[in-house]
Amino acid sequence: MNASMHFAYANSAALEAAGITDATPQPAGGTLEKIDGRLTGVVGESPAVTMLLAHLPRPTEADIARGIRQVLTEMASQGVTSMREAMTGTLAGVSEIAMLHQLNGAARLPVRVSTAQFSALAGCATPADAAAAWKAAGVTPFSGDEMVRADAWKIVADGSNQGRSGYFLQPYLGQTSGGHANWTPEGLRDVMRAGLDDGWQLMIHTNGDAAVELALEASEELLPGYRAEGRGDLRHRFEHASVTTDDQLVRMAAAGVSPSFLVDHVYYWGAAFRDNILGPARAARLDRLASAYRAGLRPSLHSDYNVTTVQRLHAAQTAVLRRLEADGSVLAPDERVTPAQALAAITTDAAWQIHADDRGSLRAGARADFAVVDADPWASDLAGWHDITVQTTYIDGVPAFSA
Numbered sequence: 524m525n526a527s528m529h530f531a532y533a534n535s536a537a538l539e540a541a542g543i544t545d546a547t548p549q550p551a552g553g554t555l556e557k558i559d560g561r562l563t564g565v566v567g568e569s570p571a572v573t574m575l576l577a578h579l580p581r582p583t584e585a586d587i588a589r590g591i592r593q594v595l596t597e598m599a600s601q602g603v604t605s606m607r608e609a610m611t612g613t614l615a616g617v618s619e620i621a622m623l624h625q626l627n628g629a630a631r632l633p634v635r636v637s638t639a640q641f642s643a644l645a646g647c648a649t650p651a652d653a654a655a656a657w658k659a660a661g662v663t664p665f666s667g668d669e670m671v672r673a674d675a676w677k678i679v680a681d682g683s684n685q686g687r688s689g690y691f692l693q694p695y696l697g698q699t700s701g702g703h704a705n706w707t708p709e710g711l712r713d714v715m716r717a718g719l720d721d722g723w724q725l726m727i728h729t730n731g732d733a734a735v736e737l738a739l740e741a742s743e744e745l746l747p748g749y750r751a752e753g754r755g756d757l758r759h760r761f762e763h764a765s766v767t768t769d770d771q772l773v774r775m776a777a778a779g780v781s782p783s784f785l786v787d788h789v790y791y792w793g794a795a796f797r798d799n800i801l802g803p804a805r806a807a808r809l810d811r812l813a814s815a816y817r818a819g820l821r822p823s824l825h826s827d828y829n830v831t832t833v834q835r836l837h838a839a840q841t842a843v844l845r846r847l848e849a850d851g852s853v854l855a856p857d858e859r860v861t862p863a864q865a866l867a868a869i870t871t872d873a874a875w876q877i878h879a880d881d882r883g884s885l886r887a888g889a890r891a892d893f894a895v896v897d898a899d900p901w902a903s904d905l906a907g908w909h910d911i912t913v914q915t916t917y918i919d920g921v922p923a924f925s926a
Contacts, residue, residue: 524572525683525686526829526830527682527683527685527686527830528610528830529567529568529682529683529686529688530565530566530567530572530682530683530686530688531566531572531575531576532564532565532566533564533566533575534564535564537564537575537578538562538564538575540578541574541575541577541578542578543555543562543574543575544562545557545560545561545562549571550570550571550574551570551643551706551710552568552569552570552643552679552705552706552710553566553567553568553569553570553571553572553574553705554566554567554568554571554688554703555567555571567682567686567688568679568682568688568705569610569613569641569643569679570643573613573643573645576613576614576645577645584622587615587622588622588626591622591623591626591632592626592632592633594828595632595633595634595636596633596924597833598633598634598828598833599633599634599916599923599924600913600916600924600926601833601834601835601913602835602836602894602896602913602916603634603833603835603916604634604635604882604892604893604894604916604917604918604923605634605635605636605637605873605874605877605879605882605892606634606635606636606637607637607638607639607674607675607726607825607876607877608636608637608638608639609639609677609726609762609827610639610641610677611638611639611640611641611673611677612640612641612644612653612657613641613644613645616644616645616646616656617644617656617657617659617660617662618660619638620638620660620662620667620671620673621660623636623638623671624667624668624671627670627671631670631918631921631923632670632671633916633918633923633924634918634923635669635670635671635672635879635882635892635918636670636671636672637672637674637675637877637878637879638667638671638672638673638674638675639674639675639676639677639726640653640657640662640673640675640676640677640723641653641677642654642676642677642678642714642717642718643679643714644656649713649717650713650714650717650718651713651717653717654676654717654718654720654721657673657721658721663721663722664721664722664723664724665878669890669919674723674724674877674878675723675724675725675726675760675877676717676718676719676721676723676724676725676726677726677728678706678711678714678715678718678725678726678727678728678738679705679727679728680704680705680706680711680727680728680729680734680737680738681702681703681704681705681728681729681730681731681733681734681737682702682703682705682730683730684702684730684731684765684766684788684796684800684801685792685795685800687700687702687800688702688703689702689730689731689734689765689766690702690703690704690730690731690733690734690737691731691732691733691766691801691805692731692732692733692736693805695800695801696799696800696801696802701731701733702731702733704733704734704737706737708737708740708741711737711738711741712741712744712745715727715741715742715745716745719745719746719749719754722754722757723757724757724758724759724760724878725742725757725759725760725780726759726760726762727759727760727761727762728761728762728763729761729762729763729764729765730763730765730766731765731766732766732767732768732771732805732808735761735764735766735767735771736771738761739761739771739774739775739778739780742759742778742779742780743774743777743778746759746778746779746780750779756779758779758781758875758876758878759779759780759781760780760781760782760783760876761775761780761781761782761783762783762825763782763783763784763785763827764782764783764784765784765785765788765809765810766801766805766808766809767782767808767811767814768808769814769818772811772814772815772817772818772820773818775818775820776818776819776820781820781821781822781823781876782815782820782822782823783822783823783824783825783873783876784810784811784812784815784822784823784824784825784842784868785810785824785825785826785827785830785831786810786812786824786838786841786842787826787831787837787838787841788809788810789809789810789841789845789847789854790837790841790846790847790848791831791848793806793809793845793847793848793849793854794847794848794849794850794852795849796809797854806854806855807854807855807858808855809854809855810842810858811855811858812824812842812858812860812864812865812868813857813858813859813860813864814857814858816860816864821872821875821876822868822872823868823869823872823873823875823876824838824839824842824865824868824869824873825838825873826838834909835869836869836900836908836909836911837908837909838865838869839862839865839866839868839869839900839908840865840905840908840909842859842860842864842865842868843859843860843861843862843865843905844859844905845858845859862900862901862905863901866900866901870883870884871883871884890918890919891917891918891919891920892917892918892919893916893917894913894915894916894917895913895914895915895916895917896911896912896913896914897911897912897914898911912926913926914926
């Protein structure tokens with residue numbers, strides 16, 4: 524698997540075991556890369572990747588349980604008390620929700636989990652079929668409890684910018700293609716309707732500016748009608764919204780869609796975007812947190828784990844400094860935000876995006892979810908934020924992690 528999770532690489536034996544041949548048609552929303560009609564072994568996007576995963580040896584339930592607790596404990600060790608699991612159902616289908624509840628019933632999970640039900644389940648021919656499968660399993664919007672709750676409908680509109688499969692209005696540097704969308708415009712509307720009809724919050728993965736435009740046009744067309752039917756503000760979000768225009772940010776605010784930025788794109792890959800992938804002008808439009816605030820949006824920051832580490836103060840630091848790991852330069856200084864804005868994007872605004880209004884800040888009446896750290900980020904030197912360590916993380920006032 525590629526670290527971005529958008530690609531898998533298969534040898535001929537793996538392709539044969541999965542029943543994938545040169546004649547296999549391209550799955551909707553996925554890519555079986557071919558050159559001169561022959562498979563290369565590069566498999567792109569979840570609908571195609573799951574064709575391989577379905578034929579891999581399956582981990583035992585004990586292995587899965589151990590892995591989930593290991594990942595959530597790592598998050599708790601970084602002070603995370605709530606997280607959004609962004610592609611629920613991709614490995615074990617609708618049973619993943621029951622498994623999470625069973626694990627929490629056996630011993631409380633170290634982090635609260637908000638799930639985003641994937642719209643392209645293995646064995647489901649259409650998004651409507653996937654929606655029906657979730658509903659049949661009793662997984663409906665905001666079902667669950669205070670530890671595991673089903674909240675969103677996940678759609679992946681394009682691929683990875685680093686992998687040059689993100690969808691852009693202009694070609695990548697040195698190439699004739701700007702990537703591609705995973706859905707046709709009408710196909711995207713169909714998958715959005717499948718979630719909206721059941722009352723889900725939309726969580727749409729958009730990396731390139733063309734993918735943002737594709738999802739934004741569909742949102743502008745569909746969302747007013749659902750609101751007119753009396754459906755409340757579901758806080759729909761675009762995941763990543765990595766490269767945007769001023770116009771798109773203003774229209775997102777008007778459409779009732781907020782972005783969640785993988786801001787450590789800037790730190791780890793900003794130089795690569797600037798010099799090799801997008802060029803300076805488009806790289807300057809990467810993860811535009813300051814512009815989002817100016818447009819009246821309420822953004823959050825995420826890690827996209829395991830694409831980047833779950834170090835929330837490092838992400839907040841990147842949002843304030845926008846300094847590149849490669850050469851120490853600053854990418855798009857006008858997109859730097861204040862420390863208070865960056866900290867809000869990993870606390871109160873992040874909680875708001877996942878409908879967790881009962882947490883995200885220390886106040887009377889809120890849940891006692893908080894972390895004790897060895898330095899106060901509100902009062903300490905910004906340059907040292909990434910070195911701040913978590914001593915104890917609490918959920919409902921009870922330790923979930925202790926160093």
